[in-house]
Amino acid sequence: MRSNLINHKIFTLLKVQYSNMLEYRVEIALWAISGIIPFFMLNIWTNNNLNESINISEVMLSRYFLSAFFVRQFSVVWVAFSFEEDSLMGKVSPYLIQPLNPFFRYFAQHIAEQITRFPFAIIIAFFFFIFNPESLWIPNFDILFLSILSTFLSFLIQFLIQSIIACLCFWTEKASSIERLLFIPTLFLSGLLAPVISFPNYVKSWIYLTPFPYLIDFPANLLSGNETNISGGFGMQILWLLLLFPFFKKIWSEGTKKYTAMGS
Amino acid sequence: MNLRKYIKVYAKFLHTSLASELEYKTNILIDLVTAILSLIGSIFLLSIFFQNSNTIGGWNFEQALIIQGIYTLLNGVTNTWFNPNLTEIVKYIREGTLDFVLLKPIDSQFFISLKRISPSGFLEIMLGIGILLYCFKINQIYLNLSFLVLCFITIICSISILYSLWFFISTTTIWFVKTWNATEVLRSFLYVGRFPLNSFSFSLRLFFSIFIPIAFITTIPSEVFLGLTQLWKILLEVIVTSVFVFTSRKFWLFALKFYTSASS
Numbered sequence: 213m214r215s216n217l218i219n220h221k222i223f224t225l226l227k228v229q230y231s232n233m234l235e236y237r238v239e240i241a242l243w244a245i246s247g248i249i250p251f252f253m254l255n256i257w258t259n260n261n262l263n264e265s266i267n268i269s270e271v272m273l274s275r276y277f278l279s280a281f282f283v284r285q286f287s288v289v290w291v292a293f294s295f296e297e298d299s300l301m302g303k304v305s306p307y308l309i310q311p312l313n314p315f316f317r318y319f320a321q322h323i324a325e326q327i328t329r330f331p332f333a334i335i336i337a338f339f340f341f342i343f344n345p346e347s348l349w350i351p352n353f354d355i356l357f358l359s360i361l362s363t364f365l366s367f368l369i370q371f372l373i374q375s376i377i378a379c380l381c382f383w384t385e386k387a388s389s390i391e392r393l394l395f396i397p398t399l400f401l402s403g404l405l406a407p408v409i410s411f412p413n414y415v416k417s418w419i420y421l422t423p424f425p426y427l428i429d430f431p432a433n434l435l436s437g438n439e440t441n442i443s444g445g446f447g448m449q450i451l452w453l454l455l456l457f458p459f460f461k462k463i464w465s466e467g468t469k470k471y472t473a474m475g476s
Numbered sequence: 477m478n479l480r481k482y483i484k485v486y487a488k489f490l491h492t493s494l495a496s497e498l499e500y501k502t503n504i505l506i507d508l509v510t511a512i513l514s515l516i517g518s519i520f521l522l523s524i525f526f527q528n529s530n531t532i533g534g535w536n537f538e539q540a541l542i543i544q545g546i547y548t549l550l551n552g553v554t555n556t557w558f559n560p561n562l563t564e565i566v567k568y569i570r571e572g573t574l575d576f577v578l579l580k581p582i583d584s585q586f587f588i589s590l591k592r593i594s595p596s597g598f599l600e601i602m603l604g605i606g607i608l609l610y611c612f613k614i615n616q617i618y619l620n621l622s623f624l625v626l627c628f629i630t631i632i633c634s635i636s637i638l639y640s641l642w643f644f645i646s647t648t649t650i651w652f653v654k655t656w657n658a659t660e661v662l663r664s665f666l667y668v669g670r671f672p673l674n675s676f677s678f679s680l681r682l683f684f685s686i687f688i689p690i691a692f693i694t695t696i697p698s699e700v701f702l703g704l705t706q707l708w709k710i711l712l713e714v715i716v717t718s719v720f721v722f723t724s725r726k727f728w729l730f731a732l733k734f735y736t737s738a739s740s
Contacts (some may be wrong), residue, residue: 242657246664252680256525256532259677265528389506396510402516406524415520 224315237328244332248279248285251340268438274347274409275436278340279359280404283431285333286326287367291318292391295378300385308468315375315464322371340476351435358442359435365449366427368396372456373423379460382467402436403429407438423452439451485582487592491594493560507596515548515603518670525671533674540672542611543698544630547670549604550693553635554642556597561589562646563659569649572737585728589643608701617703630710633717637692638666640720643728650731662688669694692716700728 233240238420257263263273295318298304307314341348351359377394380387399405401415401424408429410418419425426449432441494520497504522544526537537544565588568574577587612619645658652658665688673681673695685691696713 238652239657242661246657246660249664249667252668252676255677255680256671256675260525260529260532260675262525262529262532384502386500386503389503389510393506393510394515396513396517401518405521410524410527412524412527 221312221316225320226324229317229320230327232325233321233328234257240325240328243287243288244336247281247288248336250281250284250404253277254413255298257406266407267371268407268409271347272436272438274436275349276345276407276432278337278347279435280407280428281340282333282337282435283359283363283366283428284404285329286363287370287431288428289316289322289367289370289374291322291371292378293388294318294321295375296381296386296388299381304471308471313464318375319371321365349437351437354382355434355444359431362426362431362434362446362449364438364467365446365453368450369423369449369456370427372453372460376456376460376463379463379467382470398424398427401425402427403432407433420448426452482582482586485586486515489591490593494595496592497595500526508599511552511596511600511603515544515600515607518544518547522671533672533676535672535674538611538614539698539702542615542701543672543694544670544699545604545607545611546634546694546701547604548607549601549631550634550638550669551601552597552600552604554597554638555600556594556641557590558639559597560592562596562642564588564592565646566649566653569653569735574735575737578732578735584732585643585725589639611701615702617701623703626700626710626738627697630700633713634697636717637689637720640724641688644724647724647728647731650735666690666693671675672698688718689716711720 254274257273257277258270263270267274295304296309298314298433301305304314307317319349333347373394374391377387377391380390401422402410408416408425408435426445430440430445430449432438434442446450515654519541522537523539525532526540530536532540565574568577569586574584577584611617617623641662642659645662648658657687665684668676668684673684673691676684681691692713696705696709701711
């Protein structure tokens with residue numbers, strides 16, 4: 213009975229958010245297009261033969277960047293921005309009364325958006341293969357499953373980090389600027405613009421201890437068939453999730469105690 | 477047109493928007509750190525490209541740094557004026573508040589484009605200028621008055637082109653209403669402006685000269701700064717700028733004919 217109820221909740225949330233997202237499909241298509249920066253980077257790498265110095269063939273590098281594009285598409289998180297807006301508009305108050313953590317609502321929103329985004333990402337990949345037919349590859353089922361899993365874990369890590377930042381709204385009102393600050397290292401260190409393997413040694417020595425390479429570089433290497441430490445990658449992803457989750461729970465319970473509705 | 481009136485109105489705009497922005501002082505501080513980190517990040521990326529290669533697209537590292545300087549400067553201008561103002565157009569049109577703008581005895585484009593200002597972009601402008609000065613030193617560029625005038629003209633031109641692009645895209649909101657992300661697409665394309673255009677393949681170079689004139693936004697100004705450009709390129713830049721500014725103005729006036737206010 214109880215599990216049925218939970219299923220029902222999840223299903224309803226997803227259904228509502230999916231129809232909501234379909235309403236914004238043009239928006240989402242545009243958003244998908246704005247994620248094509250990895251392809252421009254690929255063009256710089258191959259056009260200047262920079263890939264030779266890091267021992268990755270042109271084909272493998274183009275697969276890497278296509279995978280990076282996909283991983284990024286399905287791990288984009290914006291909960292800090294949504295939460296900030298809702299909290300400034302006072303919309304959080306009714307959510308707090310409901311017997312459901314508001315973050316489930318945002319979570320369902322993200323999942324629904326990813327489902328809506330899927331066809332657009334496929335179309336972009338299709339165009340990519342028209343221009344680069346030699347890089348076409350079909351990963352086998354195990355690899356595909358593992359990379360979807362690691363992309364989902366990457367999404368979870370980013371969702372948790374951003375939810376923690378979103379909770380700072382209870383104290384500072386404008387938490388999105390902290391999120392924009394944190395986005396900078398994510399952008400440059402996650403492997404979206406250059407594979408982590410190409411980084412200079414003084415960065416490579418510590419970067420694997422941070423969560424950044426596991427956000428895009430690890431899933432993208434996995435999907436594209438480049439060399440990567442599979443068990444180590446998953447281990448670190450899970451470790452970071454285990455570290456972040458209690459922190460989120462703590463800040464959430466502290467924050468809701470601190471919360472006063474706008475205008476009170 | 478009454479210039480004195482416009483200057484007076486602009487002083488009022490500055491006063492009100494600075495007053496409201498300075499409410500969030502920590503926010504500005506965080507934005508400053510973000511700007512610095514973002515610059516460090518892009519220099520880091522550039523250094524990866526130059527790790528095993530002396531030139532990229534015929535530019536060496538010191539010269540490519542000039543492009544970074546110009547990009548940072550332009551990004552600062554975007555964050556100070558274009559982003560806070562032109563993303564508001566969507567709101568004006570969705571909520572029908574454009575009515576109030578149109579009723580005012582002042583030019584609507586002036587009002588929409590300059591109403592708000594975001595002080596955190598200033599630091600980026602400073603950073604950009606700082607890098608440019610540093611680049612003058614390491615590239616041993618001899619400064620004289622006519623050179624500085626040329627530099628100033630090209631920078632003004634590229635700011636105007638950038639503005640026209642932003643304004644053009646924002647204007648399309650009158651027909652499509654929900655296009656928050658259209659400017660994001662523009663931003664991601666402009667990201668390419670951080671790198672020498674010659675480092676891209678021929679087809680992309682063509683795309684970035686014609687559809688999104690990055691050649692005119694960062695490449696030609698950088699060449700002017702290096703003293704490498706021919707006079708006809710500067711003339712072309714001025715012509716392209718006037719075409720862009722003129723067209724975007726006409727487009728706005730044309731689009732206003734189709735504005736029907738909200739719920740009518």
